[in-house]
Amino acid sequence: MRFKTLAAAALLAVGVSATATAQDYPTRPITMVVPFAAGGPTDTVARLVAQSMSQSLGQQIVVENVGGAGGTLGAARVAKADPDGYTLLLHHIGQATSATLYRKLPYDPANDFAPVGLVTDVPMTIVAKKDFPAKDLKELVEYVKKNADKVTLANAGVGAASHLCGMLFMQAIGTQLTTVPYKGTGPAMNDLVGGQVDLMCDQTTNTTGQIKGGAIKAYAVTTPTKVPSLPDLPTTKDAGLPAVQVAVWHGLYAPKGTPAPVVDKLSKALQTALKDETVKARFGELGTEPVAQERATPKVLGDFVKAEIDRWKPVITAAGVYAD
Template sequence: MPIKSLRLLAGIALVASTAAYAQNYPTKTVTVIVPFAAGGPTDTVARLVAQSMSKTLNQQVIVENVGGAGGTIGAARVAKADPDGYTLFLHHIGQSTAPALYRKLSYNAIDSFEPIGLITDVPMTFVARKDFPAKDFKELVSYVKANKSKVTYANAGVGSASHLCGMLFMSAIDADLTTVPYKGTGPAMNDLLGGQVDFMCDQTTNTTSQIKSGKIKAYAVTTKSRVASLPEIPTTAEAGLGSFEVAVWHGLYAPKGTPKPIVDSLSKALQVALKDSNVKQRFAELGTEPVAENRATPDAHRAFLKSEIDKWSPIIKKAGVYAD
């Protein structure tokens, strides 16, 4: 038989084999790698989604926490995993900032993964210690600009959402503030509650309960519209900061080379999860909501990730912030 015919038959056999494999997927437990410690906002989102996807896929979907280096250790592990649909990756906005923040990455934020779909956009809130002098966001901006050498801004470390929001804020008001980095949102919030630092910008998933209890002051949310769980807090645009907008989005990925039928199957399971009444209720309690169905797709996710990399790279480079 001619070589060309043999190659054609081999190709047909491979396609048929892949299709059959994908049709039976999954046949065992699926693991979702979260590149942060358990108990954080990304971990919470992952566990809610994984629990719901388990029902659709008829196999257990579990979460494994692989923290360290701003999420890049977990990302690198998934990038090197077998592209069989059994090792997935759930990450937040950090997937789009890592290329600019880290001088050397063992993976490519776009080319090393197959995007499955976006999950949710978590709003950020500008909050301060309970006795901070500023009464509203306009006064906050004026106060920090006038006292920038004295005011302390807390963040959860290089590459964290609070760090990124702070950089964008400082760029917007054209002022360099004294920043105090922590090893996570927990200790940063503890010091804000204790009055050791002045203010920070953090996700509603971490601030809503503290705001409602009156333990901290809230000045603005960083979305175009007000947040349903915090309706009394104005947006940054309403408060006078123009087009300032930051949302901590979360997305689901598979390793590059994962067969399209499997990616599509996972995307459909994700879309079902985002319509799950329990997921929607828990998201609402955390101050967020699932993305629209047309954003929970591979193509939409890929395009959005690229746009976010293009958005954050010049901001990070201008700030001169790098992590090894």
């Protein structure tokens, strides 16, 4: 009887502690790790969300860029962090594709994190240096097939969104190009603008400004519907390349074991941020928009990551591209 009483008391104490943790949290600044270089599309999304969430939570969220190894270094840091809600990860589609791309990961993308919620789906664009000869996507495919040994395709490194989209593009046209990996989207875009490389497939958050400014040439957006900020840009489906369909989703995570009340508080703050008119307007300027409120939840993100791992595994396996 005494044992049962003590056990009940212990359970009650745990419940009270968890409630107190949620009520008090956060009492100090929070670090949001972005596993890519500053200035890239994921970094832009993170800073917009972090600023709005900071207001809701009453504590500053500091964005820290921990780039390298296709985003796995930053993700590993968060996976191993104390599960107290003070270290978060904002990662893109690479959270799912890393499960196949990397033979040895120091964490399990599906099980070593506490999902907080989806943030946004970012369309991709197929772009080229401004003086590339092809006028539209049909001409681009024809030109690339005839000049495969001369055309270069840039990406932001193995596992980056631009790398994944590039693989889909090459598979769709049945042609392998010379790929040029960079250490981040910024350097890749700089060389595309400068004409040192020919093509790239990258997120609208990184390409919209360059397209509107005439610094690069755009051929298509990789989503079923057009992007409002680029109304004259056709979809890959309408332009004759329906197999290239990809949007780069972003999700917010805490380390596995973070108390559920803390995760719920973070999720509610995220949902509030995604309703923020400033965030919505800025996202719109970048060619994207926040996900629907019902998708910015722990369960939806957790299920989505597992589904995306299954979706991308055959694509990556067929391409035979792996990283150590």
